[in-house]
Amino acid sequence: MQSMKKIPFKIFITILIAGVIGILGEIILKYHMDKLLDNYEEIIYEHTVNRDYMNDIRVMLYEHQALVAHHVMAVEESQMKEYEQREEEISVKLTNTLSEFGKRMNTDEREQLYHKVYSNYYSYLNNARVAIALSEEGKDGAARYYLTGSMADFVEKVNSDLDNLDILSVNEMNEAKTRMEYYISISVLSQFICILGIAIATVVSVVYCYRIAKNLDRYKDNLEKEVEKKTKTIRENSERMISYQNSTIIGMANLIESRDGNTGEHVKRTSYYVELLAKEAKRRGLYSDILTDDYIELLVKATPLHDIGKIVVSDKILQKPGKLTPQEYEIIKLHAKEGGKVIQNVIGDIDENEYVAMASDVATYHHEKWDGSGYNEGLKGEEIPLCARIMALADVFDALVSKRVYKEAMPVDEAFKIIQESSGTHFDPKLAEVFLELRPDIEACFFENMQNVAQV
Ligand SMILES: [Fe+2]
Incomplete structure (x- = not known):
């Protein structure tokens, strides 16, 4: 009986510990989840801003290439001057945008890809200047060669490098999403295990309490029967003693x-x-x-x-x-x-x-x-x-x-x-x-x- 009395207390302690561990686990998981969510939101934001930058760069690059083409094709000198001036404006703007975009490179891998972008852009720009210079000298054939040859190749390389940067961001987003899904799975699993543990401990506790109650009832019944038996014996002995006394x-x-x-x-x-x-x-x-x-x-x-x-x-x-x-x-x-x-x-x-x-x-x-x-x-x-x-x-x-x-x-x-x-x-x-x-x-x-x- 004594050992059985201790069992509900042990079960209660087990439930308490399981509950405390479960709650602590949930708090830790929630902390990690919040951090992951913040990180994921940050990655999405960075990706969106970077995409805007990359779109601007692509648009300005095509615009610049078109201006160089117009310059080569222009007949009048006034037109050439105008295209030359616009080309210079857009190249400055493009260079500044690329510099700002470069400051957003927060990993080594991104920085390496960015340098490739910038290097190819710089090569493109040099070829474009050569084409403009040839155009001004009236060497339109050679200028067209640069325009459709090396300049187009470098534009394609810049676009390819930008695509690689975009793929990198998408991969990072997918990794963050996978991590979040993993933590969500762990959280659900731990909640399930915690609830299951508490449920099992509660059922075991109820069963033990029921058994103890039954044992106590049986013990009480036996005790009552024993007391009744002893009382009967004492009463019989007492009556016998009184009878002996009376006879005496x-x-x-x-x-x-x-x-x-x-x-x-x-x-x-x-x-x-x-x-x-x-x-x-x-x-x-x-x-x-x-x-x-x-x-x-x-x-x-x-x-x-x-x-x-x-x-x-x-x-x-x-x-x-x-x-x-x-x-x-x-x-x-x-x-x-x-x-x-x-x-x-x-x-x-x-x-x-x-x-x-x-x-x-x-x-x-x-x-x-x-x-x-x-x-x-x-x-x-x-x-x-x-x-x-x-x-x-x-x-x-x-x-x-x-x-x-x-x-x-x-x-x-x-x-x-x-x-x-x-x-x-x-x-x-x-x-x-x-x-x-x-x-x-x-x-x-x-x-x-x-x-x-x-x-x-
Ligand atoms: Fe008397």
């Missing part, structure tokens, strides 16, 4: 109770009464800031441990059939105080702190009385934890109607009467009222339980 607690409570001569039914019944009373009190809105579903669940679970402190009381006292002496009663009373300590020592290290605190309160304070006459701290009213006040009602009622080694079972009517009479002295009056009103359910539970015990 119930076992300890039954063990304590068995020392008192009971069969474990007291634990079951008191748990039922506690649950019944707590739920009804909650339904009626009593102590709504304390009585929540979680609170009731913990209370029912803590109920079996209310007498766990009896572990410090000897069997001799617990199983004594007769009335206890004041000293023995004081020892019995110790079970409440010791119950809280035992709970803290035995189950104090489990994770459920609220449960430990509640079990400790139930064990420590279930013999406190509403009027403050109970033990072991003499708390009164709502100073007594609510869980212990609920426990007290269930515990006392069940103790009254149950047979013990030291007493017979009290009739249910009488037990309810005692509960009623003890409301506000022993018991929380609000809870006692609810308990009394729950009599049908409590009796049903009690008689069904007695029946089961009898059958056993």
